[in-house]
Amino acid sequence: MFFIECLSDLREFVPEPEVVAGLTFDGDPAGELELKISASAARSVSADFLATDEADLSEQEIHDVVCELANMICGSALSRVESAATFRLSTPRIMDSARDIATLSEAAASASDPFFEVGDSAIHAVELGSGRLVVSIHTEKLKWPLFPR
């Protein structure tokens, strides 16, 4: 659906501007998901998704696509959880990239496995063609694995 290619797991970490989207979910378990993507990858993904040139994209359009990406990843991950409760996802929103998720890329850079845990969060980090994407899911009650291996 997003017409991009996931090139590999993690390469050398090079800091660059990022877009962060987050949402919460109610259900069993309840929790939150944060998605952090490099600005260049966000622009590339958005151009593919909206079938337009990167140069023509507005910041709002990029934010809309990143929010939708977070929504899809969260819904897809939660659909793997065996739960009697139906999950309800909040509307994704763009977050201040200075939040604590700022540490996730550094953690991803030092991890040998693209799937790992920091504290009580499960994290998946991948390289897209044009940058890095890091997803963190935190729940009050762990029901892993949320990410496919």
Added chain:
Amino acid sequence: MAYRVLIVDDSPAMRSFVRRVILLSGFELSECFDAGDGREALSLLQHEWVDAILTDINMPGMDGEEFLRLLAADDVLRSIPVIVISTDATQTRIRRLMALGARGYITKPFVPETLRAELEATLGVTVD
């Protein structure tokens, strides 16, 4: 034949994507309306007729489940076929939405062929 379609989703990016996929699938659209939630969609349906509705579930304001309930309760609007497009792939949710009257259910992310197949089945047509 050209169709009149309503896309209900709070994400402008998703509405744009669905519209593009419908056109890429070969469906000719005479009108493509959109709405940000169920309430806005119902308001639009008071004065516009559509051949099919594609709706998300999780939306602020009126969500997809309530939207489907109100469509089913309306003697006129209940005949409009509805396809749900959602990230929720759980059987519990799918069964509930189909019981509420949805004719089709697509889980995101999806490939264009999936949407095309659902639209063809729902509208009873085959598009070249």
